[in-house]
Amino acid sequence: QQQVKQSPQSLIVQKGGISIINCAYENTAFDYFPWYQQFPGKGPALLIAIRPDVSEKKEGRFTISFNKSAKQFSLHIMDSQPGDSATYFCAASIRGKLIFGQGTELSVKP
Amino acid sequence: DTAVSQTPKYLVTQMGNDKSIKCEQNLGHDTMYWYKQDSKKFLKIMFSYNNKELIINETVPNRFSPKSPDKAHLNLHINSLELGDSAVYFCASSQLRVDTQYFGPGTRLTVL
Numbered sequence: 191q192q193q194v195k196q197s198p199q200s201l202i203v204q205k206g207g208i209s210i211i212n213c214a215y216e217n218t219a220f221d222y223f224p225w226y227q228q229f230p231g232k233g234p235a236l237l238i239a240i241r242p243d244v245s246e247k248k249e250g251r252f253t254i255s256f257n258k259s260a261k262q263f264s265l266h267i268m269d270s271q272p273g274d275s276a277t278y279f280c281a282a283s284i285r286g287k288l289i290f291g292q293g294t295e296l297s298v299k300p
Numbered sequence: 301d302t303a304v305s306q307t308p309k310y311l312v313t314q315m316g317n318d319k320s321i322k323c324e325q326n327l328g329h330d331t332m333y334w335y336k337q338d339s340k341k342f343l344k345i346m347f348s349y350n351n352k353e354l355i356i357n358e359t360v361p362n363r364f365s366p367k368s369p370d371k372a373h374l375n376l377h378i379n380s381l382e383l384g385d386s387a388v389y390f391c392a393s394s395q396l397r398v399d400t401q402y403f404g405p406g407t408r409l410t411v412l
Contacts, residue, residue: 222399233304233390233403234343277341283399286331287356290343 192217194282196291203298209267211294213280216261220282220289225254225265228277228293237278238265270298303327304404306391312410313381321376321407323391331355332374333392333401334366343390349374350396381411 195214203209213223224239240247240254240263247254253266267274275298280291304325313319325332333356334346348356349368363379378385391404 224399226403228341231406233392233405235403236400239400279343286348286394286396286399287345288401289345293341293343295341 192284192289194280194289194291196280196294198294199292200295201297203270203296205270205272205298205300207270207298209270209274209296209298210264211278211280211296212262212264213282213291214260214262215282215289217282217284218261219284222283223254223256223263224281224283224288225252226279226281226290228279234279267296270296272298272300274298304391304393304402306389306404306407308407309405310408310410312412314412315381315383317381318377318379319381319409320378321389321391321409323374323376323404325372325391325393325402325404327393327402329393329395329402330371331394331396332368332371333394334374334376335390335392335403337388337390337406339387347374347376378409381409383411385409386411 225237226234227237228234238252251268256263278294281288307322331350333348346360347366352368365377368374388406390406392401394401
């Protein structure tokens with residue numbers, strides 16, 4: 191019940207396109223949903239996060255959509271750029287304990 | 301000016317050895333974590349300390365022992381290393397009740 195399921199495992203998008211990564215969870219006690227971006231050889235870095243009382247949050251080209259009733263949330267990357275090529279992790283937090291999804295390897299082709 | 305730092309960055313050792321990984325944060329946070337990232341990039345929390353007190357202890361073999369000398373440092377000691385311990389270990393920190401966690405650069409452990 192503490193799992194977070196992430197899809198797709200890998201994603202190839204053309205430059206300028208929209209990248210969409212989806213996550214689903216079971217435990218309704220989760221109260222914080224961050225997305226992390228990880229480049230090869232680096233640690234994960236917080237990209238954007240949302241709380242369950244908000245249905246959408248946008249920061250620049252990155253948007254989280256949150257559907258509390260469906261227990262799903264997604265990351266949209268608008269105008270995807272080659273520099274966005276990285277692994278993206280969704281996560282859910284309960285009392286400070288982060289449960290990560292399996293990761294999505296995004297490749298943006300020029 | 302690194303926020304969360306780890307040493308060493310790479311660690312190659314033989315099975316059965318004991319090794320330590322050190323972590324330091326200069327963000328003034330009161331909570332620190334250890335995560336393990338396996339070969340499939342799956343990230344899993346191992347431990348969390350708040351003000352030197354253990355608050356999260358996942359089902360990790362007791363060969364792994366975290367030690368927090370003060371709230372800015374959290375070290376990970378691993379006894380009797382096994383092949384399956386090969387992974388990237390990340391330290392992270394946050395302020396308790398503030399959910400954003402900041403990760404270090406990772407330590408790649410290879411057990412031969």
